[in-house]
Amino acid sequence: MRKHIFNAGPCKLSDPCLENTAKAVVELNNSGQSILEVSHRSKDFQAVMDEAVSNLKSVLNVPDNYHVLLLGGGASTQFAMLAMSFLKKKAAYVNSGAWSKKAIAEAKIFGEVEIIASSEDKDYTYYPKGFKIPTDVDYLHITSNNTIRGTEIFEDLDSPVPLIADMSSDILSRPVDVSKYAMIYGGAQKNMGPSGVAFVIIRDDMLQKVNTERAIPSMLNYKTHIDGGSMYNTPPCVNIFAVNETLKWVKSLGGVEAMEKRAIERADLLYSEIERNSLFRPTVEEGSRSRMNIPFVWAEGKEDLQDKFMAFSQKYNIVGIKGHRSVGGFRASTYNACSIEDIQALVKCMKDFEKEV
Amino acid sequence: MRKHIFNAGPCKLSDPCLENTAKAVVELNNSGQSILEVSHRSKDFQAVMDEAVSNLKSVLNVPDNYHVLLLGGGASTQFAMLAMSFLKKKAAYVNSGAWSKKAIAEAKIFGEVEIIASSEDKDYTYYPKGFKIPTDVDYLHITSNNTIRGTEIFEDLDSPVPLIADMSSDILSRPVDVSKYAMIYGGAQKNMGPSGVAFVIIRDDMLQKVNTERAIPSMLNYKTHIDGGSMYNTPPCVNIFAVNETLKWVKSLGGVEAMEKRAIERADLLYSEIERNSLFRPTVEEGSRSRMNIPFVWAEGKEDLQDKFMAFSQKYNIVGIKGHRSVGGFRASTYNACSIEDIQALVKCMKDFEKEV
Numbered sequence: 001m002r003k004h005i006f007n008a009g010p011c012k013l014s015d016p017c018l019e020n021t022a023k024a025v026v027e028l029n030n031s032g033q034s035i036l037e038v039s040h041r042s043k044d045f046q047a048v049m050d051e052a053v054s055n056l057k058s059v060l061n062v063p064d065n066y067h068v069l070l071l072g073g074g075a076s077t078q079f080a081m082l083a084m085s086f087l088k089k090k091a092a093y094v095n096s097g098a099w100s101k102k103a104i105a106e107a108k109i110f111g112e113v114e115i116i117a118s119s120e121d122k123d124y125t126y127y128p129k130g131f132k133i134p135t136d137v138d139y140l141h142i143t144s145n146n147t148i149r150g151t152e153i154f155e156d157l158d159s160p161v162p163l164i165a166d167m168s169s170d171i172l173s174r175p176v177d178v179s180k181y182a183m184i185y186g187g188a189q190k191n192m193g194p195s196g197v198a199f200v201i202i203r204d205d206m207l208q209k210v211n212t213e214r215a216i217p218s219m220l221n222y223k224t225h226i227d228g229g230s231m232y233n234t235p236p237c238v239n240i241f242a243v244n245e246t247l248k249w250v251k252s253l254g255g256v257e258a259m260e261k262r263a264i265e266r267a268d269l270l271y272s273e274i275e276r277n278s279l280f281r282p283t284v285e286e287g288s289r290s291r292m293n294i295p296f297v298w299a300e301g302k303e304d305l306q307d308k309f310m311a312f313s314q315k316y317n318i319v320g321i322k323g324h325r326s327v328g329g330f331r332a333s334t335y336n337a338c339s340i341e342d343i344q345a346l347v348k349c350m351k352d353f354e355k356e357v
Numbered sequence: 358m359r360k361h362i363f364n365a366g367p368c369k370l371s372d373p374c375l376e377n378t379a380k381a382v383v384e385l386n387n388s389g390q391s392i393l394e395v396s397h398r399s400k401d402f403q404a405v406m407d408e409a410v411s412n413l414k415s416v417l418n419v420p421d422n423y424h425v426l427l428l429g430g431g432a433s434t435q436f437a438m439l440a441m442s443f444l445k446k447k448a449a450y451v452n453s454g455a456w457s458k459k460a461i462a463e464a465k466i467f468g469e470v471e472i473i474a475s476s477e478d479k480d481y482t483y484y485p486k487g488f489k490i491p492t493d494v495d496y497l498h499i500t501s502n503n504t505i506r507g508t509e510i511f512e513d514l515d516s517p518v519p520l521i522a523d524m525s526s527d528i529l530s531r532p533v534d535v536s537k538y539a540m541i542y543g544g545a546q547k548n549m550g551p552s553g554v555a556f557v558i559i560r561d562d563m564l565q566k567v568n569t570e571r572a573i574p575s576m577l578n579y580k581t582h583i584d585g586g587s588m589y590n591t592p593p594c595v596n597i598f599a600v601n602e603t604l605k606w607v608k609s610l611g612g613v614e615a616m617e618k619r620a621i622e623r624a625d626l627l628y629s630e631i632e633r634n635s636l637f638r639p640t641v642e643e644g645s646r647s648r649m650n651i652p653f654v655w656a657e658g659k660e661d662l663q664d665k666f667m668a669f670s671q672k673y674n675i676v677g678i679k680g681h682r683s684v685g686g687f688r689a690s691t692y693n694a695c696s697i698e699d700i701q702a703l704v705k706c707m708k709d710f711e712k713e714v
Contacts, residue, residue: 196593217437236553
C-alpha cells in the first residue's frame with residue numbers, strides 16, 4: 001500500500017520515475033544490461049546523460065552561456081567547491097538557516113565571510129529581505145529554500161556581484177530567471193530525483209573567476225567536470241537515469257509553471273488547515289512561508305498530544321511528518337511529486353484528530 | 358535477452374542484486390515507499406546501511422580497529438582526500454598505470470611525491486615488484502589492480518609506512534589481509550555494486566595522522582564521515598542498497614575464497630584460449646596478469662580483422678570487449694558476477710572466428 005509521503009528528502013517521486021527506473025534496473029532499453037551494469041561510455045548511457053542535461057536546460061529555460069553538470073558528492077561538496085573556486089578575499093552570505101550555516105562554515109575555511117543578512121534573531125522563522133548587497137565581495141551566496149525551518153525566497157535577486165544559490169529544496173518548483181544567477185546548485189533528492197547526485201548550473205564566465213592561486217583538486221574543479229561532460233569520473237548512472245525520468249515527468253505535466261501552480265495549491269490547502277485547526281499553529285511568518293516544507297507545532301497546552309497524533313496519522317498512511325529536532329512538532333515536506341490527494345489525506349487526519357481529542 | 362557483459366565498470370552484477378534492487382525501487386520492504394524515496398534517517402534505510410557495513414566487514418574480515426565508510430564522489434575524490442589528509446611532506450607512490458598516475462597527480466597538489474617503482478618503461482605491461490619501501494615518507498600508495506592495462510598484485514605488502522591501496526577493481530576477488538593496510542578504498546562499480554558510491558576501509562589510528570596545518574573541507578575529512586556513520590550528508594541510498602545486495606550474494610556463494618576460485622577459473626580459461634588462438638596474443642607478462650581485466654590484441658598481421666570480430670562477437674551476445682583506446686584490441690573485464698558460462702561464450706566466439714577467417 002503506497003503511503004502519503006512527506007519526507008524532507010529523499011522524498012516522494014513520481015510513479016513514472018519509479019516504474020521506469022525499476023524497469024531499467026532489470027534492463028535498460030533492450031540492451032540486455034541493467035542500468036546498474038551498462039558502461040557510462042556506452043551509447044545507451046550517453047543518451048541518458050544527454051537527455052537529462054537537455055531536459056534540465058529546457059525545463060528551467062537555461063541560457064546558452066551556462067553549463068549543466070550532474071555530479072556525485074551532494075550539495076555539501078558544493079559548499080566547499082564553490083568557496084574554494086570563487087572566494088578570493090571576501091564573500092557575502094545570507095544566513096537563513098542550518099544549511100546556510102553549513103555553507104558559511106565551509107567558506108570560512110577559504111576566506112573572509114560577510115553575513116549581510118540573517119534571520120537567526122528569530123530562530124529562522126522568516127526569510128531576510130531588503131538587504132543591501134555589497135559590491136566589494138567575490139560573490140553572494142543564498143539558500144533559496146530552508147528545508148528545516150520552512151522559509152523560502154521567491155524572488156530572483158538583482159545582484160551587482162555573482163549570485164550563487166543553493167536551490168536543493170525548491171529547484172523546479174517555480175520558474176526561475178537563471179540569467180540572474182552565476183550559479184545554481186543543489187542535491188537532487190527533493191524535486192529532481194533520488195539522492196546520490198547533485199546538479200550545478202554555472203555561467204560560463206565563472207570559469208574565468210576561479211582562484212588560480214589556490215591548489216584545487218581535480219574533482220573540486222568545475223572545469224574538470226565541464227570538460228568531462230559530467231563524466232570525468234564514473235558518474236552515478238542509475239541516479240542520473242532517475243533524474244531524467246523526473247524531468248520528463250515535470251515536462252509532461254506542463255513544466256515548472258505547472259509545478260508552481262500545484263505547489264501553491266498544496267501549500268494553501270495545508271496552511272489553511274494549520275491556521276484553522278485549534279490544535280496546531282504555523283511557525284513561519286506570512287510572506288516567508290515555503291511551499292516545499294511546511295512546519296507546524298502544537299497550539300499552546302496541546303504538546304502532550306505529540307505521540308498520540310503520530311500514532312493516529314499512521315492509520316491514515318502518512319509518513320515523514322515528524323518535525324526536525326531543532327523545531328519539534330511536525331513538518332510536511334510537499335515537494336513536486338506530492339499530490340493534492342496526499343495533502344487532503346493529511347488535512348483529513350488533522351480534522352479527524354481535532355474531533356477525537 | 359541477457360548479454361554476456363564484459364564491461365570494465367560499471368559491469369555485470371549478480372541476478373539477485375538486480376532483482377532485489379528493482380523490487381526495492383518499486384517498494385522497500387513493506388514500507389509503502391521506494392528505496393528512492395525513503396528517508397536516510399528512517400529505520401528502513403539505517404538497516405540497509407548497517408547491514409552493508411557489517412557485511413563488508415565480515416566478508417573482508419576487517420579487524421575491529423578499522424572504520425568502513427560508503428561515500429559519494431567516487432575513488433577520484435579519494436585521490437585528493439587521502440593526500441590532503443595524510444601527505445605532510447612526502448609520499449611514496451607506485452606507478453602501475455593510468456589510475457596510479459591520476460592518484461599521483463592529485464597528491465602532487467599537496468606535497469612531494471616519490472615514485473618508488475614504475476612499469477611505465479614497458480607500457481605498464483607488468484606489475485612492479487621487489488621495490489624497496491622508504492621509511493621517510495608519510496605513506497605508500499599502490500593501485501592493486503590496473504583496470505586499463507590488466508595487471509594486478511596479489512600480495513599484501515609488508516610496509517614500514519602506512520600502506521594505502523586503491524582496490525577499485527579487485528576488491529572482493531580474493532582474501533585480503535586488511536591488517537597490512539592503513540587504508541583500502543575504491544569505487545564500488547566493479548565487484549561491489551553499481552557506480553555512485555565509493556568504499557573506504559580506514560584504520561582508526563590514521564585519524565591521528567591527519568595534517569592539521571591544512572584547511573580541509575568537511576566533506577574531504579575522514580573524521581566527518583566516520584562521526585556521521587557515512588551519513589554526514591545525504592548518502593546515495595539506492596547505490597548502497599545495491600552494494601548490500603552484492604555483498605549478500607558474495608557471502609551466499611562462499612565469500613572471497615569462493616570469489617577467488619571463480620576468478621582463477623575464469624582467467625585461466627580465457628588466457629588459455631588467448632595463448633592458443635592463432636589470431637590473438639596477450640599483452641601482459643605472466644605473473645602480473647589480472648584476473649579481473651584481461652586485455653588481448655591481434656597476432657601480428659591480423660589487425661585488419663578488428664571490425665569483423667567486433668561484429669562477429671555481437672552474434673554471440675557479447676558486449677564490452679572493445680579494448681581501451683590506449684591499448685587497442687580487446688579487453689574482457691571478468692569481475693565477480695561474470696560466470697564461467699560468460700567466458701565459455703567468449704572462448705567459443707574466438708574459436709569459431711578462428712575457423713571462419
